[in-house]
Amino acid sequence: MQKKNVVxxxxxxxxxxxxxxxxxxxxxxxxxxxRMICIVGLALSTLEIALEGSKxxxxxxxxERLWALNLEQTKRGLILLGVLILWCLGLNTIGFLxxxxxxxxxxxxxxxxxxxxxxxxxxxAACLIIGVIVYVMFGYLGVHFPRALLI
Amino acid sequence: xxxxxxYFVQALTPVHxxxxxxxxxxxIIVGAxxxxxxxxxxxxxxxxxxxxxxSTALIFLGAIxxxxxxxxxxxxxxxxxxxxxxAAATAMDGYAMTKQGRAHEALTESAVSSFWGGIVGNLALLxxxxxxxxxxxxxxxxxxxxxxxxxxxxxxxxxxxxxIKGLMMGCIGxxxxxxxxxxxxxxxxxxxxxxxxxxxxxxIPAVIGLFSISQVFSSLKDTLKPKSQEDIVRYxxxxxxxxxxxxxxxxxxxxxxxxxxxxxxxxxxxxVASYVAYNTGKIVSKEREQFGNGSRDGVAACEAANNAVVGxxxxxxxxxxxxxxxxxxxxxxxxTIHGLTPGYSLFTDGKGVTYPFIMSMFLAxxxxxxxxxxxxxxxxxxxxxxxxxxxxxxxxxxxxxxxxVRGNVRDVYVMLIFGVAGYFLKLYKFNIVPxxxxxxxxxxxxxxxxxxxxxxxxxxxxIFATFLQRPICIALxxxxxxxxxxxxxxxxxxxxxx
Numbered sequence: 232m233q234k235k236n237v238v239x240x241x242x243x244x245x246x247x248x249x250x251x252x253x254x255x256x257x258x259x260x261x262x263x264x265x266r267m268i269c270i271v272g273l274a275l276s277t278l279e280i281a282l283e284g285s286k287x288x289x290x291x292x293x294x295e296r297l298w299a300l301n302l303e304q305t306k307r308g309l310i311l312l313g314v315l316i317l318w319c320l321g322l323n324t325i326g327f328l329x330x331x332x333x334x335x336x337x338x339x340x341x342x343x344x345x346x347x348x349x350x351x352x353x354x355x356a357a358c359l360i361i362g363v364i365v366y367v368m369f370g371y372l373g374v375h376f377p378r379a380l381l382i
Numbered sequence: 383x384x385x386x387x388x389y390f391v392q393a394l395t396p397v398h399x400x401x402x403x404x405x406x407x408x409x410i411i412v413g414a415x416x417x418x419x420x421x422x423x424x425x426x427x428x429x430x431x432x433x434x435x436x437s438t439a440l441i442f443l444g445a446i447x448x449x450x451x452x453x454x455x456x457x458x459x460x461x462x463x464x465x466x467x468x469a470a471a472t473a474m475d476g477y478a479m480t481k482q483g484r485a486h487e488a489l490t491e492s493a494v495s496s497f498w499g500g501i502v503g504n505l506a507l508l509x510x511x512x513x514x515x516x517x518x519x520x521x522x523x524x525x526x527x528x529x530x531x532x533x534x535x536x537x538x539x540x541x542x543x544x545x546i547k548g549l550m551m552g553c554i555g556x557x558x559x560x561x562x563x564x565x566x567x568x569x570x571x572x573x574x575x576x577x578x579x580x581x582x583x584x585x586i587p588a589v590i591g592l593f594s595i596s597q598v599f600s601s602l603k604d605t606l607k608p609k610s611q612e613d614i615v616r617y618x619x620x621x622x623x624x625x626x627x628x629x630x631x632x633x634x635x636x637x638x639x640x641x642x643x644x645x646x647x648x649x650x651x652x653x654v655a656s657y658v659a660y661n662t663g664k665i666v667s668k669e670r671e672q673f674g675n676g677s678r679d680g681v682a683a684c685e686a687a688n689n690a691v692v693g694x695x696x697x698x699x700x701x702x703x704x705x706x707x708x709x710x711x712x713x714x715x716x717x718t719i720h721g722l723t724p725g726y727s728l729f730t731d732g733k734g735v736t737y738p739f740i741m742s743m744f745l746a747x748x749x750x751x752x753x754x755x756x757x758x759x760x761x762x763x764x765x766x767x768x769x770x771x772x773x774x775x776x777x778x779x780x781x782x783x784x785x786x787v788r789g790n791v792r793d794v795y796v797m798l799i800f801g802v803a804g805y806f807l808k809l810y811k812f813n814i815v816p817x818x819x820x821x822x823x824x825x826x827x828x829x830x831x832x833x834x835x836x837x838x839x840x841x842x843x844x845i846f847a848t849f850l851q852r853p854i855c856i857a858l859x860x861x862x863x864x865x866x867x868x869x870x871x872x873x874x875x876x877x878x879x880x
Binding site: 257312338 | 422547556557569598599768778782789828
């Protein structure tokens, strides 16, 4: 875990450093509070790097992997992320309802543990019904969804 | 007393009863839907009340407010998707209970503690409103800053495993809250030329992303397993017992008082109250070691506090015309639409409208507790839905919920970014709650600090010196010391005991 902690703390330090530089472009009053936060954040990150780094140096666990997921988990995560990105992109171009229903079915079917005909039909029916109900309910509550090529 | 009874009978007329029930049900639905807040619900439904008389209209809007505060906890407990920002703290223990197959228990506790919180808030509104409103005037910039700082000390108790990592996340949350316009001069800050970012990062998409999207990623990480038969039987046989009503009387009382006090202070709200109450619970509760791992007392602390906020926020709204939060601001507009002038006169000339409204809030609390405790076993069955379908539905609700906040697709992208970030943060053992805390408290702290700097000619030392001259500040400083030290003392004691 030490190796992971060191690397994530370096990333956090980089974020604080980036925002600290950004503060330079702001007026004195606007920069006051964020600068304080960045300095504190940077100090904390440095402290964490030093503490975890020294532990890592002492234990020298060469077996520790930096990436927290295995290949299968990475694949599943990437597929879900891909569906979500396509879902977002389709909202304004294809249409809110159609994209949502397609994405719902895609998620439910891909992650279905038992791929039998019965389960597939159940998943599709559940997604279509719930998707439409949620859409209609929010529409009734006054939410105006974007309309594109389709609904 | 005779007056109170008279107004209570007025609140019990069939029309008022029906409107209270209707408002409560609508409120629960609105609260449970991610992204759809009480503010939006009341704003959408105010036009419906234009033709109603003032009393009926106010009763309806008040019932929506009460119902939505409770409703937010339902989705937080069942699917780790807080319906409102105030319910985010409830998700910590509520969802943990659901994962242990105790969703029914968590929902019952949420309804009961919300009820007690609501009752305490309403009692204060009924009997002490004018006095407490005057007290709230003593809250200056220093007190507000320390209040926010006190809120941030909660990070210490939330991150006992790695306080530095927790504090780093708190700083990230505070930085996120800086995006948008600076509160003094109104100049763009960290917007990188984007007009969208000028409005700041909206709370709801960030919270939904961090909690529910990251949860979906986590739950779909490995191959899913079918639901166990045990859970199905457990929910079928679940029964509400009278003793459930009085499980944590001490927690109900102090959490409600915390919620009430925080509610009275304008600019704060249910989200701050529930975290403060949760932190206090973690220090004083008998079940403190279970906090974060499915403690029923943890759910009780958060829910009693955020429901007591309802009465608290209404105190400055009705007595001074100062809305305690966004929801009461909309409610205030409802008052003016019906020709009522907020202020002390509401309790004298307008008492024929104000008191039945307050009385109906008690009935709204009663309505939601009945719906909550008797509906809990049916709501809990949501968790028996196959996980792949549940994940798809959570994604759909989250996405629509985020879009509904401002009708802007970019909010959905924000949710997605926060979701992925939250997933990785959890994988690398970072606590995401401090980010939410930082986002909630960042604005309050900065605004108060800037006000202080203006008052004391940019002399930070002078501001700090005044802390020791103000009684509320001293009390808050002491509370901060306790809040920071207590988790470590208890952790040490625990280690010694082992």
